[in-house]
Every structure is written in C-alpha cells, then in structure tokens.
Amino acid sequence: MGEIPYEQYKKQYRQLQKVTERDLQTFSNQLKDIPGLIRSGKRKPEDIKKSVTQYMKSMKKKVDDIYDENQNTTSSLTKRIKLMNCFENIKQMEDPDFNVWTSTLLERLIVDYLLRNDLNQTANHIYNSLPIKDFLDLDFYASSKRIALSLKNKNCSDALVWCSENKTYLKKTKSDIEFQLRFQEYVELCSQRKISDAISYCKKYLIPWRETHLEAIQRAAALIAFSPSTSCPVYKKLYETSRWDTLVSNFYKECFKLVGLPESSFLITALEAGLSSLKTSICSQPNNVNINCPVCNHEISKFASKLPCAHHINSRIVCRISGLVMDEHNPPLMLPNGKVYSTKALTEMANVSEGKITCPRTGSVYQFSDLRKCYVL
Ligand SMILES: [Zn+2]
Numbered sequence: 001m002g003e004i005p006y007e008q009y010k011k012q013y014r015q016l017q018k019v020t021e022r023d024l025q026t027f028s029n030q031l032k033d034i035p036g037l038i039r040s041g042k043r044k045p046e047d048i049k050k051s052v053t054q055y056m057k058s059m060k061k062k063v064d065d066i067y068d069e070n071q072n073t074t075s076s077l078t079k080r081i082k083l084m085n086c087f088e089n090i091k092q093m094e095d096p097d098f099n100v101w102t103s104t105l106l107e108r109l110i111v112d113y114l115l116r117n118d119l120n121q122t123a124n125h126i127y128n129s130l131p132i133k134d135f136l137d138l139d140f141y142a143s144s145k146r147i148a149l150s151l152k153n154k155n156c157s158d159a160l161v162w163c164s165e166n167k168t169y170l171k172k173t174k175s176d177i178e179f180q181l182r183f184q185e186y187v188e189l190c191s192q193r194k195i196s197d198a199i200s201y202c203k204k205y206l207i208p209w210r211e212t213h214l215e216a217i218q219r220a221a222a223l224i225a226f227s228p229s230t231s232c233p234v235y236k237k238l239y240e241t242s243r244w245d246t247l248v249s250n251f252y253k254e255c256f257k258l259v260g261l262p263e264s265s266f267l268i269t270a271l272e273a274g275l276s277s278l279k280t281s282i283c284s285q286p287n288n289v290n291i292n293c294p295v296c297n298h299e300i301s302k303f304a305s306k307l308p309c310a311h312h313i314n315s316r317i318v319c320r321i322s323g324l325v326m327d328e329h330n331p332p333l334m335l336p337n338g339k340v341y342s343t344k345a346l347t348e349m350a351n352v353s354e355g356k357i358t359c360p361r362t363g364s365v366y367q368f369s370d371l372r373k374c375y376v377l
Contacts, residue, residue, distance in 0.1 A: 001084060001108070003260035005139040012070045016063065024058045030055070049318075079134040108134050113267040115141040115183050144255045151248045154188065156181040159251055169258055177254045179209045183220060184247055187238055190223050198224060215312040275300065276307040284307075292323030317376060321345035323362060332374040340374050 030052075046277045050162040083104060090098045100147040107130055114123035115138070127136055150158040157344055163170060163178040170178060182205040189198040206217050219234065226235040262269065275295050282288040284301040295304045319342035326342045334340045339359050349357055350368040357366045 001105075001135065002077055004140045005073050005080065007259045008073045008140075009070065009077060012066055012073060014183060016070070018067045019062050019066065025369045027055060027059070028258045046295075056302070069332050074312060083135065098288050104132055104135055109265070109267040111136055113265040115145075116265050118145075123238055140259065144252065147255075148248050148251060151251060154244055155178050156185050156247075162251075162255075166258060170254070173257070174207070175254055176213065177250060179206070179213055179216075180250060182206060182209075183216065184243060186220055187243070188336060189225065190226075191228050191239055193227065195224055271303075272307055275304045277310045279307055280308045280312065281309050288320075288322050291322075292318070319345050321349070332376065333371040334374040335359055335364070335366055337362055337366075344372060 018235055032153075034043075037048065038045055041093055046369055086097055087101055090101065091245055092098070107126060110124050111126050111132075114120070114126070124159055124352070125136070127133060127138060147158045147162055150156075159181050160178065163181065172189065180324070182201075186198060186201050186206060197275075202217070202220060206213075210217055219238070223238055228239040230236050256263060278293065279295045283290075283293060284305070285296040289296045294300055316331060317340075318324070319326055319330070319332075321341050322345040324330055324342055324344060330342045330344050332340045333343050333346050336358065337359055339361055346357055346368065355368045357368055359366070359370065
C-alpha cells in the first residue's frame with residue numbers, strides 16, 4: 001500500500017538534495033567572483049546585490065516547491081501507515097474499523113485493476129466519489145500509461161527519459177529495458193533503410209552493452225543486410241511490429257517492479273486466493289453445481305479452472321436445490337429414487353405444490369410422505 005508514495009518520497013528527497021547541492025555550488029562559485037568584479041568595476045555592488053537576492057529567491061522557490069510536494073507525499077504515506085496499523089487493533093469482525101479497513105482495501109484493489117486495464121473513466125469516478133484519495137496512486141498510473149502510449153505509437157523518447165531518471169535502480173537490478181528500447185530504435189532505422197544512421201546509432205548506444213548482450217548486437221549488425229521484406233525468419237522476426245507490444249509489456253513490468261508492485265493486479269491475486277480456498281474437486285461439474293458456491297458460478301468457473309483445490313479435512317453436504325448445508329438443523333431427506341435434498345428445500349417445495357415433490361434431476365413426482373430420513377456416517 002505504501003510502496004508508491006515511499007518511492008516518490010525517496011525520489012523527491014534525492015531531487016531536493018541534487019537541486020540544493022547544484023545551486024549552492026553555483027552560488028558559491030559566483031560569490032568567489034564578486035570581489036574581482038567590483039574591483040575591476042565591471043559590476044556595481046547594487047547590481048550584484050540585486051542579482052544575488054534574485055538568485056536566492058529562485059533557489060528558495062525551487063526548494064519550497066519540492067518541499068510542498070514532499071509534504072503531500074508524507075501526508076499520504078502517514079495515512080496509509082495509520083490504516084495498516086489500524087488492522088492490528090481490530091479484534092473482531094464486528095468492529096466498525098474492520099469495515100473501514102476492508103472496504104478501503106477492496107476499493108483500492110478495484111481501482112488498481114481498472115487502471116491497469118485502461119478503464120480510467122470508472123477509476124476516476126470511484127476516485128471522485130469515495131473518500132479514498134489518499135490511498136490511491138492515480139498519478140503513477142497516469143505517467144506510466146503516458147509512456148506506454150508513446151511506445152505503442154512507436155516512440156521510445158519518453159521511455160528513455162524514464163530510464164535516465166531511474167538509471168541507478170535499473171543498474172542495481174541489472175535491468176536491460178534501456179537496451180531493449182535502444183535496440184528497437186535501431187531496428188526502426190534499419191527498417192527505414194537509414195544505414196549510415198543505424199551504424200552510428202549501433203556504435204553509440206548498442207556497443208556499450210557488448211559485455212552482456214553481444215549476441216543481440218551481432219544480430220543487430222547483421223540486420224543491416226536485410227530489408228523489412230526479408231524472408232529470413234531470424235531477421236523477419238526483428239522487423240515485426242508486435243515487438244512494440246512486447247516492449248510496452250516489459251516497460252510496465254519494470255515500472256511496477258520499481259515501486260514494488262506485482263505484474264498482475266492485486267484484485268486478481270486476491271480473487272485467485274479466495275476462489276482456491278473454496279474450490280472443491282466437484283466444483284463446476286455440470287451435475288454438481290452448488291448455487292451458493294462462487295467457484296461453481298458459470299462466469300467465474302472459467303477463471304477458477306486452472307486454480308488448485310483447497311485441502312478440506314471435513315466434507316460438507318450441500319443441498320442441490322437451495323445450496324444450503326445439510327446438517328442436524330437442516331437434515332437430508334431421500335426421495336424414493338435415491339436422490340437426496342435438504343428438509344428445508346423439500347418442505348418449501350411441498351408447501352407451494354400441495355405436498356408434491358418434483359425431483360429436479362429426474363422430474364419424478366412424489367408425495368412428501370414418501371420421503372425418508374437419511375443419515376450420513
Ligand atoms: Zn463449487
């Protein structure tokens with residue numbers, strides 16, 4: 001929950017440090033020149049005083065702007081930590097804080113899912129209508145989406161700027177996303193048959209990666225000899241436009257990894273965990289659908305098909321008609337054809353059909369008095 005504001009906080013702190021150090025250094029150099037300028041009569045003391053004051057004011061403004069931004073981030077981070085800490089004090093589900101905690105988290109998961117799937121209008125609606133602004137990171141998604149969009153439009157410039165801004169992190173994690181972007185720009189030059197530009201580009205941006213990407217660079221060098229209409233599979237593949245989609249996907253992976261977010265949405269992960277804990281080996285079988293089981297739901301069953309089943313130590317017998325558990329409070333009754341349903345469901349059926357019971361599986365009709373109590377050992 002706090003990953004993105006924490007990364008923002010670190011970034012703002014580094015930016016503040018960088019701006020302050022650079023401006024102070026410039027200021028200090030200018031101060032050294034002042035006595036000489038006055039002595040030589042090149043500048044009047046009043047002018048120097050004016051320009052120094054102006055410089056200090058602009059320096060202060062820069063620092064103030066970063067500080068204000070930092071305050072917002074800190075406030076958001078503090079609220080998120082407070083919400084997480086709140087969970088520790090919740091002793092039971094009836095606690096009002098439990099509802100606040102779960103609904104905030106669920107709304108966050110939904111917005112995260114919507115933003116990852118380009119459903120921005122709905123995400124914005126939730127953002128504006130619910131009091132969860134401090135727990136959402138719309139700016140992060142918007143900026144990463146902007147870069148991804150420029151990649152979709154076959155432009156690597158924004159993504160390369162992002163690489164430059166996060167150079168330290170990318171180096172530390174040994175990411176080669178910058179190489180991928182450079183490689184794609186090189187392929188575009190080859191595609192446009194700008195051979196001379198392609199050679200210069202290769203020397204400047206690909207060769208520095210030779211220690212780790214020699215094979216790819218060799219393939220890039222050979223690409224010059226092949227036009228986009230080539231039938232040679234290796235080089236034809238390099239000209240495929242689908243490489244841009246891969247680049248978009250890889251960019252998102254790096255972007256999410258940078259702030260500690262998983263590749264897939266939290267909502268899907270939570271849903272998978274929940275469904276897997278409910279799934280039984282007979283879920284979704286056409287003859288064994290439990291109307292109250294989310295996994296047996298027609299839409300969700302496709303989603304849950306690849307998930308593992310939960311390990312249930314004790315079995316529960318569920319009524320096929322009502323979906324309710326059959327136990328001592330709702331005991332099973334057996335029809336003459338051997339089919340078993342719950343007392344509650346059969347009683348309700350008998351009450352509305354003059355004591356008649358119709359077996360939902362075979363269509364056979366019986367009297368309620370034909371039913372026998374059933375005991376499961
Ligand atoms: Zn089921």
